Amino acid sequence: MWLLLVLLQAAVLPARPCEAPGEAPAVRVLSARLLGLATDPARDPDPSVYLALRLAGDHDLRAEERYLARLQDTFQHRYGRSLQAAGQPHAAPHGHPQRDAVAAEHNANAEAEWPETGRLALYLLGLRATCPPPEPSPQRSLVTWLKYYLEEDWAGSRRHGHPLTSYYQYSLGVLALCVHHKRVREEVIRRLLVAQHHGTMGHAGGSAVDTEAVAALAFACLERERLVGAGLAEELRAATRGARRRMAEVQGEDGFIGNVYSTPWALQVFIATNTCRTQPAYGRAMAALLEHLDAFTTAATMAQALPALHGRSYLDIASMRCQEELDTLTPMSPEPLPEVPGNVTVQLVVECPEPRCPQRRLYNQPVPAPAGASLLDVLRAAAAQGPHNFTFDTQETPQGPFLLRVLGLEARQRDRTYWQLLTAPNTSLDMGVADYRPRDGETIILRLSEW
Template sequence: PDHDELILRLNKDLLRSVEEPEAPPNPSVHLALRLSAHHNLAMENQHLTRLKTQLHQNLQSLAAGQAVTGQLALYVLALRSSCHDLTSLTLSDGDAPEHLLSHLKRQLEREKEHIASRRPLTTYYQYSLGMLALCVGGVRVSAHVSHKLIHAVNHGLIKHGDSAPIDSYAMAALALQCLKEAGTSVRNEEDLEKSLTNIKQKLLDSQRADGHLGNQFSTGLVLQVIGGGELRCSAPMEALRSDARRGRYHSPMALSQTLPALQQRTYLHLRGGDCRNEDSLVLDDEPVVEVLADLSPVPVQVEVLKADGSAVEYRFEVPSGSTLLEVLKLLQDHQMGFFETENSLWGKFL
């Protein structure tokens, strides 16, 4: 009964995340906001502008030295979700500037060539995401490129260690389903059907006792694939709702992969050019919750093992409730260069 109320709350949480001044603009967040039934067009347009400036500049600087298939694909999907003209923006990696979709197509060709050494330049997740972005953008995906993914699915080549990465299989299914719906020619139609059947069975077999498919962070993506009229009352959907109520999806990236599934929307809806313009979402002032600080100190002992095998031990006290990052910053005062952080779409990585 509280399904719609939960969706509205999560939608507002996701919208508030784009106001964070230090957070880099996230195309996955923009996608989820645009796929939603509730909109704040002014804030969404501001975020789109940040994507076209900050993220675009970042992709431009990275494109010359490394594969950016996944980020570029998400960027293309985010632009598509706002019905932006994809031919109006270009990227250059040292050669002449080319349209985003042309650049992405060339990235996928490089990924395909690298699969000869048993894996893409990046990952099969990013490879599939690139195929999906091209398909949604109305660009024909080469039969050679699609064949590599179909072959990898049907021969169990998509692996993370000894396990099957469920989110990678879910993204592969979305890419291949898009090709099927678009009528894109592939090398072998039977192999395409076989790969979709294999993936869906693998996804269904991944259901845990608590209802999640794969794990709590892959469930939203998997639900985009398996669909079905009874989805709203299914065990995986209830698991998603339960974790959302408990605040498990506090990261904007995790929330962006949860919200579409709760509304039974998928990235494939972008093929129809459905740009929703109902301006109905208003952010309320968040209630101010006064938290009485516990100032009692907590003793911390840290041992640092150096490359030469020697060890240095540090003992100090931190206020109760300190985060790991805050503790490490205090330690940084004792030893410069002890750690670094790096921004990503999932937040800071140590």
């Protein structure tokens, strides 16, 4: 019934030049599913989800208002006070909700003062996307905090060769300030240009497409909003062109640019630079995405895919028009996973390279689990089975549970280490522990890696 309603409503949707061709119904179903997840009060509000709802073709305006109120509750409380009143430079706002929970649990609060460039940038982008726009005054302190974080990241990049957070978050920071029409220091922008030029945006074990795309969106915005001088504008134009060219070059036979999850970001670059009709890579990537919409099962991945599927980019936030928004979207519940009968056995291997671990391979055991179990279920089964003492901890993030500690060894932001998930012999998984479902006989490697 819901599906029928959603499909019927699709017929009255206005087309956008870069919108998924003739596939609006499937995209609307995905929007309706995201709305369903957003209306669940048990989930922490996430600015990316709000952005995806706002950039969609039609809306549930009341639900969006409620979601915004929840976001404001979380963020305004944290960043409402001025930076001076907070006694900067050493008193960044304490109390990251997720990190706090982890800190309380593990008594490890060392990273509480880490810049939150990306989160705050996404929230500010979200605020700019509201209709009608909110009062500017409460946003001032948020913008000041974001500038402060970006400066911290910039200083970190000079000291360590990379931002304290990541180039992805750094790019989001520049993009959000630009969308708010705030100038960014030329040196801060140049850092991003240099990283893009030297190809240092990616990290070991991951592709650079998502990050390069967000950086290209920031470049396109700075140029379009005329926030830089003529010389730098020309450099930014060239960098955006270069990013587009590389995206077309790395497109696989399957149509994806990077993987299925980075492809929507690459599409946003073509959309933002009005090249969706002229670049053959765009049509092929969009077709590939539409064939794999079932890969987007979590709120975070749906939220990142939907703007491009609706033919929009984060740059459109700078020129949101508040009239004539269709208020016809209705939430859909997530599809329950099909029951799979039987059992699987997964070989679980834990590796930690020297010098941290002289013995390198710390664990190598078969783990029986029900068929269809997620990797997280397999890890739980391993922890429950004796006598090999497997232990692990996860940390909640907007992307889902992040594997933080294995056999007592913690991955640390400060050392840029993480527990990488691989399938043997050496393929990095493109899903997290909660979403990946290992096959019978598969060997899964948890490897403490640097990024």
